[in-house]
Amino acid sequence: MANYQTKDIRNIALMGHGSEGKTTLVEALLFAAGAIDRQGRTEDGNTVTDFDPEEIKRKISISAATAPIEWKQKMINVVDVPGYFDFIGEMMGPLRVVETAAILVNAVGGIAVGTEKAWNYATKNNVGKMFIVNQMDRDHADFAKVAAALRERFGSSVVPILLPIGSGANFKGLVNVLENKAYERVAKGQPKEIPVPSDMADAIAEALEEITEAAAGADEELMMKYLEEGELTHEEILEGFKAGMFSGEICPVVPCSGLTGVGVSKLLDVIADFLPSPVRQVYTGVNPKTEEEETRKCANDEPFSALVYKTIADPFVGKLNLFKVMSGTLSSTGNIYNATSDKTEKINGLYVLRGKKQINVQQLQAGDMGALAKLQYTNTGDTLCDPAKPIQYPAIEYPIPCMSKAVFAAKQGEEDKVFSGLARLMEEDPSIKLEKNVETTETLISGQGELHLDVIRNKLASKFGAQANLQDPRIPYRETIKKTVKIQGRHKKQSGGHGQFGDVWIEFSPIGDTGIDFEFEDAVVGGVVPRNFIPSVEKGLREHIRKGVLAGYPMVGLHAKLYDGSYHPVDSSEMAFKTAARIAYKNGCAQASPVLLEPIMHVEVLVPDEYMGDVMGDMNKRRGRIMGMNQVDGLQQLVAEAPHAEMFKYATDLRSMTQARGSFTMSFERYEEVPANVAQKIIENAKIEDDEEE
Numbered sequence: 001m002a003n004y005q006t007k008d009i010r011n012i013a014l015m016g017h018g019s020e021g022k023t024t025l026v027e028a029l030l031f032a033a034g035a036i037d038r039q040g041r042t043e044d045g046n047t048v049t050d051f052d053p054e055e056i057k058r059k060i061s062i063s064a065a066t067a068p069i070e071w072k073q074k075m076i077n078v079v080d081v082p083g084y085f086d087f088i089g090e091m092m093g094p095l096r097v098v099e100t101a102a103i104l105v106n107a108v109g110g111i112a113v114g115t116e117k118a119w120n121y122a123t124k125n126n127v128g129k130m131f132i133v134n135q136m137d138r139d140h141a142d143f144a145k146v147a148a149a150l151r152e153r154f155g156s157s158v159v160p161i162l163l164p165i166g167s168g169a170n171f172k173g174l175v176n177v178l179e180n181k182a183y184e185r186v187a188k189g190q191p192k193e194i195p196v197p198s199d200m201a202d203a204i205a206e207a208l209e210e211i212t213e214a215a216a217g218a219d220e221e222l223m224m225k226y227l228e229e230g231e232l233t234h235e236e237i238l239e240g241f242k243a244g245m246f247s248g249e250i251c252p253v254v255p256c257s258g259l260t261g262v263g264v265s266k267l268l269d270v271i272a273d274f275l276p277s278p279v280r281q282v283y284t285g286v287n288p289k290t291e292e293e294e295t296r297k298c299a300n301d302e303p304f305s306a307l308v309y310k311t312i313a314d315p316f317v318g319k320l321n322l323f324k325v326m327s328g329t330l331s332s333t334g335n336i337y338n339a340t341s342d343k344t345e346k347i348n349g350l351y352v353l354r355g356k357k358q359i360n361v362q363q364l365q366a367g368d369m370g371a372l373a374k375l376q377y378t379n380t381g382d383t384l385c386d387p388a389k390p391i392q393y394p395a396i397e398y399p400i401p402c403m404s405k406a407v408f409a410a411k412q413g414e415e416d417k418v419f420s421g422l423a424r425l426m427e428e429d430p431s432i433k434l435e436k437n438v439e440t441t442e443t444l445i446s447g448q449g450e451l452h453l454d455v456i457r458n459k460l461a462s463k464f465g466a467q468a469n470l471q472d473p474r475i476p477y478r479e480t481i482k483k484t485v486k487i488q489g490r491h492k493k494q495s496g497g498h499g500q501f502g503d504v505w506i507e508f509s510p511i512g513d514t515g516i517d518f519e520f521e522d523a524v525v526g527g528v529v530p531r532n533f534i535p536s537v538e539k540g541l542r543e544h545i546r547k548g549v550l551a552g553y554p555m556v557g558l559h560a561k562l563y564d565g566s567y568h569p570v571d572s573s574e575m576a577f578k579t580a581a582r583i584a585y586k587n588g589c590a591q592a593s594p595v596l597l598e599p600i601m602h603v604e605v606l607v608p609d610e611y612m613g614d615v616m617g618d619m620n621k622r623r624g625r626i627m628g629m630n631q632v633d634g635l636q637q638l639v640a641e642a643p644h645a646e647m648f649k650y651a652t653d654l655r656s657m658t659q660a661r662g663s664f665t666m667s668f669e670r671y672e673e674v675p676a677n678v679a680q681k682i683i684e685n686a687k688i689e690d691d692e693e694e
Contacts, residue, residue: 004075006279006298006367010271011077011324013094015122016104017114018060018083021134023047025104025258026067026080032264033069035354039261048355049080053462054455062455063428064090064310066322066353066369074272077369078102083114085660086452089398089431091118093309093380095125096396097324097369099276100245107133107141107167107255110149113660119154128248128276131158132267137257141167144203147253151210154251156217157244159210161252161274162266163203174255174263175200177207178238185262215240218249246276278367283326285383285393288339294391296327298366303389304328304336309396311380312371313424315463321378322353324369326393328386331363337387340395343377344387380430398431400665401446402651405453406474407434408443410467419443421464425456432456439476439554449651475645476599477682478671479548480557481592484509489584491576502576504529504537505564508588514557514597514671518545521561529565529577536574537562540581549589550596550679551686556671558589596679597671599644605654606635607662614657622646623675641669 014022023042026049031039040046045056049065061082069076079094083104095101101122105115122129133146143164151158165173165182173184175196183191196204215237216226222240226232232240244250254270256263281298283305296302310322330336332350337343351358351371364370378384381396409418419434422445426432433446447453453470460466486507493500511519520538529537538560545555565580603624607615615638616626624642631637647666654662674682 003363004365004368006365007277008074009277009367010074010275011098011278011369012100012102012271012275013079013081013098014102014104015081015091015118016083017112020083020104020106021258022080022083022104023050023061025134026078028258028261028264029069029078029268030067032261032268033071035069051356054458060084062087064094065355068352068354071268072272075368076271086449088448089429091121092396092398095121095127097307097309098127099278100128100130102130102132104132104134105146107136107143107146108138110146111153128245129251131251131253133253133255134258136164136167136171136255137260139168143167143255150253157214157249158251158253159214160207161211161270162254163200163207164255165197171257171262174266175204177204177211180204183266191265211241212237214244214250218244218247242274245274246280283393285391288390288392296391298327300329300366302327303386304330305383305385305391306330307393308378308380308382308384311427313428318374320371320373321375322371323384325364325366327366329363329365336384337390338378338382339385339390339392340382341377345375345378347372348374379427399448401433401448402664403449403453404444404446404473405470406442407445408469410469414466417466418460418468421460421466425459440474442473444473472648477553478556478597479550479553479594480514480555480597481508481510481589481594483593485588485592487584487588489580491579491583499571500573500576501568501571502580503566504562504577504580504584506584506588507561507563508592509559511557511559517556518542519559523561523563530567533572533574533577534562536577537581540578541585544582544585549586550594551683555589596674596682598674600641600669600672601644601647601666602669603640603642603664603666605638605662605664606632607658609636611658611662612636615662618657
């Protein structure tokens with residue numbers, strides 16, 4: 001593989017809704033460029049970029065994968081990004097290292113939710129955009145309709161640069177609007193030039209006018225000339241078009257069929273000729289030693305720096321860190337500095353990845369993408385750089401997980417295997433979170449949805465041979481009391497020799513603040529309980545409030561006042577008074593109107609206006625309370641409070657209700673009393689669990 005200069009590199013992320021044909025198009029691009037001998041099929045599980053066993057089994061993309069393509073003396077680094085929303089974390093890394101987001105749109109269905117999300121994320125990351133209208137070979141394919149819808153939705157920057165000749169089974173070629181030339185696909189080799197169809201003259205003229213206006217809008221001088229003269233020369237249009245592509249002000253639209261290959265070569269031409277290279281990019285970071293801001297131009301004569309945008313963890317091959325050279329050059333030998341972990345790493349081999357295939361290279365130039373093997377301290381989002389000129393780029397931001405499950409080893413004794421495997425998978429996918437819930441003692445794994453978590457569980461089994469079970473987490477309910485009671489706790493036992501005797505009178509009352517677990521008050525006078533036994537009473541109470549009297553959940557908001565009691569000079573002991581305290585606690589709290597408390601979550605939901613009614617109705621069904629509504633970035637924000645127990649599958653349900661246009665965040669707010677009818681079921685279930693454990 002040749003060593004390409006920065007100006008000849010094109011980095012694009014292929015994005016869009018799930019099942020729109022992204023992986024099939026990557027196969028077509030590789031085949032057209034001669035990088036592969038035969039075009040694979042997703043259905044057959046033999047594509048270059050879907051190589052993970054889970055991807056082959058499910059016939060969908062799960063991880064972002066790279067496919068470098070050499071075309072017209074240019075290096076085109078294509079990153080195939082999953083379209084399913086459960087794997088949205090896979091979009092975040094590639095968007096930090098590409099110059100263009102190529103958004104795939106279905107020629108029949110048109111704009112989908114994934115189209116909108118891809119556009120919004122690309123805009124947020126200041127990445128240029130283009131639309132590829134794929135599957136033009138299908139019945140009812142309508143390029144003009146889809147292009148018009150894109151222009152209406154995303155603005156006048158959206159301009160068709162190639163027009164299709166025919167559609168459906170008759171889709172046979174393309175017209176290049178800028179060249180005013182037509183091409184027809186032949187069985188082998190490059191497309192053949194043919195006369196421009198006469199019936200397309202009006203469509204071509206209209207497209208050229210849109211392109212000219214967009215090109216003029218990208219350059220102030222060209223705009224002045226266009227306003228004065230009403231036209232631009234061919235060279236000026238090209239100049240303005242390229243400037244608009246670099247600034248993101250122009251978004252070209254091209255038709256093609258990844259399945260039949262029609263239009264694929266001309267798509268590669270557009271990418272090579274018009275998409276921006278990294279050569280004018282300037283990246284900002286900080287010097288980790290001085291904390292001062294630093295910049296790097298994407299040029300070979302700058303100090304070396306790179307951003308790791310993805311990690312592949314394989315138990316056999318080892319760890320591979322995928323990166324983009326942001327500045328300078330990188331050779332296959334020597335040491336580099338990890339500015340994020342403050343460690344020096346030894347280079348053990350430099351590769352370019354095509355799917356899972358590792359291609360050895362000796363050097364990579366600024367702007368190019370590659371992979372390093374067996375780095376010890378490097379993870380996704382880390383900055384690698386020249387130790388003499390350190391820089392650290394901002395970390396990659398991942399979406400907050402919105403669904404959690406409790407994870408257990410399926411077999412006793414395999415806990416280490418499961419959790420070490422999960423740690424490796426978290427290196428691969430930083431959108432996974434793993435944490436221990438101190439109250440319930442469960443380990444919770446959190447991700448973007450049910451499919452995401454199911455894939456993690458299956459990967460754990462296939463990659464690391466570790467079987468895990470996932471189930472709904474236990475809710476950390478709590479208990480408290482509502483009234484004050486005075487109760488005696490008396491423990492007396494005689495069994496030959498020294499007996500056991502402890503006697504206490506304790507007043508239990510609610511503190512009124514469930515944020516405080518327990519308060520102990522010593523109100524003993526006259527030595528009725530000897531001073532040396534009072535700490536035992538407090539200790540006995542503290543030990544036993546961990547288990548409430550209703551359903552065994554921790555007791556909170558409890559004030560205990562020890563005010564009376566008695567003792568035996570021989571039989572009294574610390575243990576006897578601890579037992580007496582336990583008896584008082586159990587009997588007293590049972591009489592003090594005990595109630596269950598449940599965690600209430602603060603929920604913020606973002607949805608388009610048209611779904612607001614459904615979302616509000618659903619929130620009410622979940623025992624939620626609507627606290628307010630706001631306008632945020634053109635969406636409706638619903639602020640609500642809802643019980644944690646009702647929110648387990650909310651990520652899935654919200655997607656279903658809003659056609660995946662809705663999103664939400666959730667955080668703990670406070671504890672509240674559980675309604676009596678709900679509490680009864682929880683108590684019954686707790687008793688059943690206790691019986692099963694016994």
